[in-house]
Amino acid sequence: xxxxxxxxxxxxxxxxxxxxxxxxxxxxxxxxxxxxxxxxxxxxxxxxxxxxxxxxxxxxxxxxxxxxxxxxxxxxxxxxxxxxxxxxxxxxxxxxxxxxxxxxxxxxxxxxxxxxxxxxxxxxxxxxxxxxxxxxxxxxxxxxxxxxxxxxxxxxxxxxxxxxxxxxxxxxxxxxxxxxxxxxxxxxxxxxxxxxxxxxxxxxxxxxxxxxxxxxxxxxxxxxxxxxxxxxxxxxxxxxxxxxxxxxxxxxxxxxxxxxxx
Numbered sequence: 676x677x678x679x680x681x682x683x684x685x686x687x688x689x690x691x692x693x694x695x696x697x698x699x700x701x702x703x704x705x706x707x708x709x710x711x712x713x714x715x716x717x718x719x720x721x722x723x724x725x726x727x728x729x730x731x732x733x734x735x736x737x738x739x740x741x742x743x744x745x746x747x748x749x750x751x752x753x754x755x756x757x758x759x760x761x762x763x764x765x766x767x768x769x770x771x772x773x774x775x776x777x778x779x780x781x782x783x784x785x786x787x788x789x790x791x792x793x794x795x796x797x798x799x800x801x802x803x804x805x806x807x808x809x810x811x812x813x814x815x816x817x818x819x820x821x822x823x824x825x826x827x828x829x830x831x832x833x834x835x836x837x838x839x840x841x842x843x844x845x846x847x848x849x850x851x852x853x854x855x856x857x858x859x860x861x862x863x864x865x866x867x868x869x870x871x872x873x874x875x876x877x878x879x880x881x882x883x884x885x886x887x888x889x890x891x892x893x894x895x896x897x898x899x900x901x902x903x904x905x906x907x908x909x910x911x912x913x914x915x916x917x918x919x920x921x922x923x924x925x926x927x928x929x930x931x932x933x934x935x936x937x
Contacts, residue, residue: 681709700730706737715745715829720765727764728771735775745835746777747828749821752785752840757902760893769838778835780828785842786894786903788815788924791852792932795925798856798864799934804849805867807874807892809899812846816910817919824913842905843918855925860934871896 681698682688688695698709700721710716718734721727731748738746750769751762772779798804821841828834847855849866857864869877871892878888897903910918 679713700733701726703733703737706734707741710738710741710743713741713743715747716743717825717829718746718748720749720751720768724761724764728767731768732771735771735777739775739777743777745829746772746775746779747825747834748772748779748781749825750781750783752783752842752903752905754783757897759897759902760890773836780834780836781838782821782825782828783838783840784816784821785840785905786813786815786898787821788817788843788919788921789928790815791924792928794852795856795928796932796934798853798866799860799929802863803865803867804853805869805874805877806849806895807868807871807899808849808895809868810848810850811895811898811901811904812848813898813903814842814844814846814905814907815903815921816841816843817924820910820914820918824910827913839909839913840905840907841910841913842907843921844908844911845918845920846904846906847921852921852925855922856929859922859925859929 678693683699685695696709721730751765754765853866
């Protein structure tokens, strides 16, 4: 199997040890040459809210023109039944892909464990963190687990026209995150729930821009509402093993980043 990476900045991917091609969803003419000769394509969701559907649509059209036989897309969890702040554009993308005529697989990646790295480092440094997730649990998954699952789908058979909800085996709360960080450090770490409006106010005081405030407080409100507490074994099944536990990710974060003692 030959692996090709397509990127807006090819030089950034030169050290991956694979062929690198230029591709930019904002430059649709670049996409058909980038996909040429590819049997399967992994379309990773764009990062620009408000532009994703247009960008994804350009990639889907190019994949069809290039003769791609299997289009794998990374999406958001339960987009057909929840109001996640980061998911409004994903249903439209799924409809585009389903209507393209290309055999597809949608991987609805749940909230990544690594998204909490800044919180973990801050909590380890201060012994405390706040939020508005209440007692809500999140079945987050490690990025590497989701990437491995995508590789399984891209290289294997039997995944055409399927949707997989990818979630971690063990949902956890912010209280449990605090306990996990505390156990790793051997000193107390606590979580305080301060509610949605107060959390927004504190984020503003700390200089977080409005879009960031909406995202952080919005996701935590989604967590409080149970939107990210999935019960699905698809990720475990694709991996053929248990998913990476929270404690492992906390340990890795604390190992990679220096932490000042409170």
